[in-house]
Amino acid sequence: MNEQLLRDLLLYLNNLGISSRTELLPSLLKAQKLFGYIPEEAIEIISEKLGVSQVEIYGVISFYSLLYVKPTADTVIRICTSPLCSQKGSHKIQKALQEKLGIKEGIPSTDGLFMVESVHCLGLCAHSPSALVNEIPICHISENKLDDLIEGKGSKPLARAFSDNPVLTSRFGTIEADSINDFIREDGFKGFIHALTLDQETIISNVKASGLLGRGGAAFPTGLKEESTAKDEAKEVYVICNADESEPGTFKDRVMLLNDPYSVLEGMLITAYAIGSHKGFIYIRGEYDQAQELFAKVLKNAEEKGYLGENILNSGFSFHVEIRSGAGAYICGEETALFESIEGKRGYPRNKPPYPVDSGVFGKPTDINNVETFSYISRIFGEKRDNSSTRLFCLSGDVKRAGLYELPFGIPLIELINDWGGGTKEDRKIKTIILGGASGSFVPEKYWDIPLDQKSLREAGLSMGSGVIMVFDETKEIPSILNDISSFFNHESCGKCYPCQLGSRKQHEIISRIHKSGPLPDDRDKLLDIGFTMKDASLCGLGQTASSAVLSAINLWPELFTAKGGPLQ
Amino acid sequence: MIGLFIDDIEVECDEEMTIMKAAESVGIEIPTICYHEKLTPPGLCRQCVVEVEGARVLLPSCVTKVREGMKVKTNSPRVQRVRKTILEMLAGSTDLSNAQGLQEQMKESGADSKRFDNSEKRVFPIKDDNPFYIRDYSKCIVCERCVQVCSEDIQFSYALTTSGRGYENRISTYYDKELPQTSCVFCGNCIDVCPTGALIARKESL
Amino acid sequence: MNTYDRIVRTTCPYCGVGCQLDLNIKDNSIISAIAPGNIAPNYGRLCVKGRFGTDFTHHKSRLKKPLIRKDLDVLPRIPCGIDGFREAEWEEALELAADRISNTYLKKGSSAFGTFCCAKATNEDNYLFQKFVRSVLKTNNIDHCARLCHAASVAGLQKALGSAAMSNSIGEMKDLELFIVTGSNTTETHPVISTFLREAVVKNGAKLIVIDPRKIELTGFAYLHLQQKPGTDVAVYQAMAHVIIKENLCNRDFIGKRTEGFQKYSETLDEFTPQWAEKISGVAAEKIIEAARLYAKAESAAIYWGMGISQSVHGTDNTLSIANLALMCGHLGRPGTGVNPLRGQNNVQGCSDSGGLPGVYPGYQNVSDPASKVKFEQVWNCELKDSAGLTTLEMSDAVGKGLISDFIIMGENPLMSEPDLNKAQKHFSELKNLIILDIFLNETGEYADIIFPAASFAEKEGTFTNSDRRVQLIRKAFDPPGEARADWEIINELAKRVERKTSQSPSSGFEFSSASDIWDEMADLVPAFSGISHKRIEKESGVHWPCPDKQHPGTPYLFADNFPRGKGLFNALTLRVESESTSTQYPYILSTGRVLYHWHGGTMTRRSVLDEICPEALLEMHPSDALKEGLSDNQMIRVSSPRGEISLKLKISDRSPEGVLFIPIHFAEASVNKLTNDLRDPEAKIPDYKICSVQVSSESD
Known part of the structure; x- marks a missing residue:
């Protein structure tokens, strides 16, 4: 045991403002960084300092993929195996890498230098297959460039967006992301300053009038959330920005945070002012190291310039924001699981009601929104007010120009793919399209020209979710795609409720068998029972949507699930 | 007092009541696995879900409060399908041979205990590390009652946790140590609430 | 899956919480114990002792027949194991005991008796025992280990x-x-x-x-x-x-x-x-x-x-x-x-309530209060003493002075629980007559002349009163082993015989056929119990006294309107420092106390599965002290005080502060009361168990 590192940890813990359970995840991440894992001695110190029992800490560590109770390695290489990267061969690359290093998945090399493991989606879907070498994202990895990968070399993700009338992405490329002066020059904080002149009811009614719907997936009216949170007599209310982007196919939060982070902060400020909150969190997923670092600078700069902290711009309004890092758990993007995570617990979603606006983080009313939503709030009060007619789309898969698009609602799906995305590579036929990510569903061919707006999609029984469009060309096989999706949920189910805990495993077992050797006679019925049980009875949105793709596939391609066609490739 | 309909029966009850309790008040018993009178309902087994008119998904009756005019079906085809499937998946994951209550529920719902037989079961060696009781986690359905009892619903001893994630969720001690090396005080209150016989007093197991 | 022959609701025989227990019985054996649902006082909770520790009832060393000392009347008596006794029929043992008691009564009078009733036995056992002592032996020399605790x-x-x-x-x-x-x-x-x-x-x-x-x-x-x-x-x-x-x-x-x-x-x-x-x-x-x-x-x-x-x-x-x-x-x-x-014992509250104290009749009615005395004399058909008797340690002193020659002990184990045990043992070895009712042959029993085998809590009916004054039932789950009998049944028999042999007539009444009848007699005499009967407890699972009549709901908290003495009295205090102080020879303060897995003298828990997890006494010492003394964990340590010495293993721990040691009281092989002193509180006569001065050394030195 390295005594110096233990002293460093102790110093960190002693410097914490409040020694309570909410500091648990940050403390564990700190220990993970210091030691490369979390040794028993560290747990004991943390337990003592934060007043959390050792066994609970152990339970928390075991829940999060980025926390380890056993030593890892100097270099940890995480290969993305989510559907998009997997379809582009990431499994094979991982296997080759492991062979090259002579190690097995998840087990560090004997010299402690390397460890390889798979990870489910890195938000680099426009650049798949991708990997993370320690904290460094590497794009377009390949079996031919393993040496580069081991050294952390390779192409870095481009953070840009495509649009012909950018609102949300208007500052992309025109400002240095961390420069508060650049931001202000480009009309930054104008919305917030304007909001400070309004009373709280007016701000909320403006947000309501804008018609803005949450951009995280659930599409709940943002103004209504604000209203319900503000209505509460309780003085202690929280604003949380959900930047735990982990849905396969989604990368808009990462790009937004890397290009225009101040706009997100501005949206949080306006919201906090409107609902009377003095404390906010931005929960950024653990794999987004760069975004976390950048946002830390943003907060520091904003505070120095008087846009954050006590008595902001001499308005009498005070607001503080804390960055919380995720630790490798897709489920923490679910709002109540995110609260639990901030509170220092396993990321188990809560039964709802109570809803966050009544009882959110620490049991207090909480207004939680997605990155894009907050950024948009800043526009409502800035130059381009009342404009909520564009949104961000994450286009990925077998298209010529995968990436982030800011386009008006109602753009037909196929137009987005062909006109903006340049169509498929080598102009292959499209095999299928998935809307909404791993938790979304396959789009029947008859809807490929559907206008991408809430109403049309709802009528077609589809959902845009967080704006994900994944395109698969004719070289891809449905069972293989399904296998990647069911594998994802098998790995990411939190396991709290039975339908999802058991269903995500049983579903994956069956899909994986169908993929390998074809269906058995009762597979289809089993998948339907499992799927509807998950959809109808799971505790949270993850479980309720973890069978969407499978159910839609059974509907579209029943022959794939009927035992007679022999093994499928 | 408010009024609602449960299986077409008009029920009057306190507005703070859960659907489960309201149903109980008119003699309708809703099956459940994780719910226990002594403990905070975690609402995780979803066996007690009911169909509420207007709701998108089925709702857990153990934690969902009644509402004026609510129309509840406690045993609709949707509900039946879910209950049966959950039990079948449980039977395909865990040794339920000592879980009397669950066996009765399986019979009741017509669940086929062998339906998921060719699926990977959770099998573990028996933990026999103390003079008082035995832990056979092959019989554990991770209802987490024991964890609740050991932590903040009864005992505040903090010897147990759920570790892992998803299907790999397990009941574990700190670093999976033997019980005498943990903060366990052998109150055995966890045994009282274990629904499957995964925790069993030594003398009971003989 | 187990099926049981029957499930018996009862009250835990250990500490004063008074947990309600369901004993699952198969083939007359306790298979397991569980906590019944939402019932006071434990509301579905148990601890390790209640859940797993009732197996002492089936221990092979339970007494099954009356025992008579082989070398009767050889003094000073030396402690002996089971081989020092012979088994006897009840008739012989009862007659012999009654003869010996009557002899002393007739020759030396009432003041030659010392008696201990029992904080582990039922209210009914204790009521009858003190009735026997007061009405037949005509002495108020009755006390129990409450003297040593509260x-x-x-x-x-x-x-x-x-x-x-x-x-x-x-x-x-x-x-x-x-x-x-x-x-x-x-x-x-x-x-x-x-x-x-x-x-x-x-x-x-x-x-x-x-x-x-x-x-x-x-x-x-x-x-x-x-x-x-x-x-x-x-x-x-x-x-x-x-x-x-x-x-x-x-x-x-x-x-x-x-x-x-x-x-x-x-x-x-x-x-x-x-x-x-x-x-x-x-x-x-x-x-x-x-x-x-x-x-x-x-x-x-x-x-x-x-x-x-x-x-x-x-x-x-x-x-x-x-x-x-x-x-x-x-x-x-x-x-x-x-x-x-x-309160520390299952029925220490009830034992006191039932009159197991030298100065009061049941219900804390003063023996020197004429009205109380008359009331009891009338119901018991006898004359009673109006002066308070001796307390526990005073009786022990009186043995040492030759004033008390006969001791009758129901279920207590003074040779584990009294301070300065070496002295206490010496006193007991000089007794002329020692009669004991117990379920085991314990450290005190080794000095006895006659031991009557008693029924345990699981083998008889009766009530315990827990720490918060809740009177609760114990129920018979199976027959006592061998010929063992409930304490009250033994007292019934013994009292009648002594009455006859000492020509006391009319009888004070020892013809009880059930514990419930005994309770009823007591409830008639004690206003605070008047509204309580076994039947009512059966229905309500427990009633908090005071409960003056059948309609009264019982009293979960006291003093709502007034105090029993009228107004609450402030008492001026000074700082007193009579405790034994440390010296260069004995530089450490020793405190005694309990551990989770054992209970009091260990008579029950040492004969239970509980002993497997906690088989020996450990000396708790602060790390700095251990360092100073050059001692390490698990080493055998000799601890001695001016009164005695014991050996036990060291456990280094910062639970106690520097300079203070801790040793638990339950282990006969390292009986810490050999070290404690019997310095007493002048009013309560309780000894200074928490402070005595000791020295430590490594056993290998």
Whole structure:
């Protein structure tokens, strides 16, 4: 045991403002960084300092993929195996890498230098297959460039967006992301300053009038959330920005945070002012190291310039924001699981009601929104007010120009793919399209020209979710795609409720068998029972949507699930 | 007092009541696995879900409060399908041979205990590390009652946790140590609430 | 899956919490014990002893036939194992015992008898035992181990309030707002109560102040820990009172309406400043001030204590200093308030209630009160003594002086529990006649002439009264082993024979055919029990006394409107320092106490599966002391005091402060009472178990 590192940890813990359970995840991440894992001695110190029992800490560590109770390695290489990267061969690359290093998945090399493991989606879907070498994202990895990968070399993700009338992405490329002066020059904080002149009811009614719907997936009216949170007599209310982007196919939060982070902060400020909150969190997923670092600078700069902290711009309004890092758990993007995570617990979603606006983080009313939503709030009060007619789309898969698009609602799906995305590579036929990510569903061919707006999609029984469009060309096989999706949920189910805990495993077992050797006679019925049980009875949105793709596939391609066609490739 | 309909029966009850309790008040018993009178309902087994008119998904009756005019079906085809499937998946994951209550529920719902037989079961060696009781986690359905009892619903001893994630969720001690090396005080209150016989007093197991 | 022949609801035979238990019985054997649902006082909770520790009832060494000492009348008697006895038929043993008792009675008179009734036996056993002692043996020399545990709490609370029981109920604990735990390692001694206390902290946000020299488990839940030096409790509490008065935080309204002597008392507090107390107790003055403010400002605040307060040469003062605090803040007579001595044994409350004390008849009716005496004389058809008898240790002294020659002991084990055991053993070896009723041959039994095999809690009917005055039933789950009988049945027989042999007529009444009938006789004589019957308890699962009539609901918390003595009385105190002090030869303070897995003299728990997890005594010593002495974990250590020495393993731990050692009381092979001294509180006559001076050395030296 390295005594110096233990002293460093102790110093960190002693410097914490409040020694309570909410500091648990940050403390564990700190220990993970210091030691490369979390040794028993560290747990004991943390337990003592934060007043959390050792066994609970152990339970928390075991829940999060980025926390380890056993030593890892100097270099940890995480290969993305989510559907998009997997379809582009990431499994094979991982296997080759492991062979090259002579190690097995998840087990560090004997010299402690390397460890390889798979990870489910890195938000680099426009650049798949991708990997993370320690904290460094590497794009377009390949079996031919393993040496580069081991050294952390390779192409870095481009953070840009495509649009012909950018609102949300208007500052992309025109400002240095961390420069508060650049931001202000480009009309930054104008919305917030304007909001400070309004009373709280007016701000909320403006947000309501804008018609803005949450951009995280659930599409709940943002103004209504604000209203319900503000209505509460309780003085202690929280604003949380959900930047735990982990849905396969989604990368808009990462790009937004890397290009225009101040706009997100501005949206949080306006919201906090409107609902009377003095404390906010931005929960950024653990794999987004760069975004976390950048946002830390943003907060520091904003505070120095008087846009954050006590008595902001001499308005009498005070607001503080804390960055919380995720630790490798897709489920923490679910709002109540995110609260639990901030509170220092396993990321188990809560039964709802109570809803966050009544009882959110620490049991207090909480207004939680997605990155894009907050950024948009800043526009409502800035130059381009009342404009909520564009949104961000994450286009990925077998298209010529995968990436982030800011386009008006109602753009037909196929137009987005062909006109903006340049169509498929080598102009292959499209095999299928998935809307909404791993938790979304396959789009029947008859809807490929559907206008991408809430109403049309709802009528077609589809959902845009967080704006994900994944395109698969004719070289891809449905069972293989399904296998990647069911594998994802098998790995990411939190396991709290039975339908999802058991269903995500049983579903994956069956899909994986169908993929390998074809269906058995009762597979289809089993998948339907499992799927509807998950959809109808799971505790949270993850479980309720973890069978969407499978159910839609059974509907579209029943022959794939009927035992007679022999093994499928 | 408010009024609602449960299986077409008009029920009057306190507005703070859960659907489960309201149903109980008119003699309708809703099956459940994780719910226990002594403990905070975690609402995780979803066996007690009911169909509420207007709701998108089925709702857990153990934690969902009644509402004026609510129309509840406690045993609709949707509900039946879910209950049966959950039990079948449980039977395909865990040794339920000592879980009397669950066996009765399986019979009741017509669940086929062998339906998921060719699926990977959770099998573990028996933990026999103390003079008082035995832990056979092959019989554990991770209802987490024991964890609740050991932590903040009864005992505040903090010897147990759920570790892992998803299907790999397990009941574990700190670093999976033997019980005498943990903060366990052998109150055995966890045994009282274990629904499957995964925790069993030594003398009971003989 | 097990099916049982029957499930028997009963009351746990261990500590004073009085948990309700369901014994699952198959083939007349306890297969398991579980906690019945939502029933007071444990509300579905149990601890390891209740759940797993009832297996002592089936232990192979249970006594199954009456035993008569082989070398009867050879003095001084030497302790012997089972081989020193011969088995006898009941008739022979009863006749022999009655003859010996009658002989002494006729030759030496009543004052030659000493008797111990039993805090483990039922109210009915104890009522009948004391009736036998008072009406047939005509002596008030009756006492029990309450003398050795809460006598000082009783003395203090009687003086201040006129009642000594725990004032508030266990059911209130989870809703506490603020509470003080002092001199009680509740987690180990009253495990189920400690769960409610922790629940109050964790779930209800209650503030807990621990005032204790040891870092007990509850300090992990505490808002404040005042770690006073052993024996300095009065300094801390007086200083708290000083602060409360100085800062005008007392409850003037309550003081005015419900108390007396406040003015006089408050004038005595000037010198007891927190700074002064800091010097005496080692507790920082600021902490004392903060604790005082928290306690006084709370809407409701309760105080719980155990042996750390009472087992002291100034235990009565300790109790009074607590009572003073509660009175000045008005923290009495409402839910979540009160003064609460946590009783250590399953029926220590009931044994006292049933008259197992030298100065009072059942229901605390004074033997010197003529009206009470007449009442009992009428019902018992006899003449009674009007002077209080001797207390436990006074009886032991009287044996040493040759004044007491005969001892009758029901279920107690004084040769484990009395202080300065070497002296006590010597006294017992000189007795002329020692008759014992017990379920095992224990350390005291080894000195006996005749031992009657008794039924355990699982083999008879009756009631136990728990720490919060709740009278609850025990029920027969199976027959006693061999020819063992319930204590009350044995007393019935013995008393009748002694009456006959000493020509006492008419009989005082020993023809009881059930425990329920015995209770009814007692309930007629004790106003606080009048509304309680076995039948009613059967229906309600338990009733809190006082319960004066059948319609009365029972009394979960006391003192709502007044105190038994009328007004609460403030008592001025001085700091007393009579405890044995350390010296260069004996540089450590030794405190004794309990551990979770064992109970008292260990008669039951050492014959249970409990002994497997905790098979030996450990000496707890602070790491700095161990370093200084060059001792290491698990080493065998010799600990000696001016009175004796024992050997046991070392466990280095910072639970006790530097200079203070801790040894548990349960282990006969390392009987810590060989080291303790019998210095006593002048009023309560309780010994100073928590402080004696000792030295340590490695056994290999």
